[in-house]
Amino acid sequence: MILKRGFQAKDYYTYCEEVGCDVWSELTEIKDALYEPAGFWLPASLQHPSTSEYVQGVEVPVDYSGPIPEGYDRIELQPCLVMVFQGPPFKDEDYEAAIGSLWDIMATYDPGLYGFAWADDEAPRFQLEPQGYRGYIEGRPVRRV
Numbered sequence: 001m002i003l004k005r006g007f008q009a010k011d012y013y014t015y016c017e018e019v020g021c022d023v024w025s026e027l028t029e030i031k032d033a034l035y036e037p038a039g040f041w042l043p044a045s046l047q048h049p050s051t052s053e054y055v056q057g058v059e060v061p062v063d064y065s066g067p068i069p070e071g072y073d074r075i076e077l078q079p080c081l082v083m084v085f086q087g088p089p090f091k092d093e094d095y096e097a098a099i100g101s102l103w104d105i106m107a108t109y110d111p112g113l114y115g116f117a118w119a120d121d122e123a124p125r126f127q128l129e130p131q132g133y134r135g136y137i138e139g140r141p142v143r144r145v
Contacts, residue, residue, distance in 0.1 A: 002030060002064075003040065003057030004072045005048065012039055012127075015054045023056045024129070032066050033058040040124040046075060080123035080141045083111060087135040095130040102136050116142040 004023050009015035027037035037058045047053060059077070060066070068074050085106055090098040111117060123141035130136045 001040075001057045001059050001077055002027070002068055002072050002074050003055045004069075005055050006052030007050065009052035009054040010041075011054055015039070015052065015056065018052070026069055026072075027056060027058045029069075030058055030060065030066065032060050032064055034061065035059055036128060038126045038128050040126045041120070042124050043121050045122075046077075046124065078123065080119065081116070081143065082123075082126075082139040083116065083142045084137065084139040085109075086137045089135050090132045092132040095132070095136070098132075098136040099127075099130060102138060106138070106140065111142050112145065115144055117145045119143040 004019055004026075006015045006018040009018050024037050027033070035058070037056060040055050040057055041053050042055060060074075062076065064074070085102055087098050087102040087105075119141040122143065125141065126139045128137040
């Protein structure tokens with residue numbers, strides 16, 4: 001993954017205050033990206049000293065040899081299982097409520113019903129850009145129990 005680290009950010013808003021809001025558009029310029037850019041909450045094992053839990057990045061192939069923008073890092077992610085949650089479509093201006101609603105659902109969701117446990121300490125949690133037509137999408141790492 002190619003990512004840009006913040007300093008103390010725990011969410012999107014403080015991240016933008018720390019590094020600016022142009023990171024997303026810079027990540028979309030990476031031609032060999034495997035998917036769209038995302039916001040990630042990194043586990044402690046992937047954070048550097050004096051860097052933030054929240055980052056923005058894009059996944060690239062493990063053999064990626066293209067350019068890495070100045071001020072960005074390339075890290076290798078270990079394979080993991082992820083449980084993806086998707087809320088219903090919403091009006092674009094209501095994105096904060098859509099995020100909060102899905103977070104409420106996730107807070108009470110028991111992955112143990114399906115033989116899993118949360119693994120936020122092992123792999124990144126991610127959020128895709130809130131786009132009303134598709135609903136808010138967030139993924140949390142899990143492990144089999």
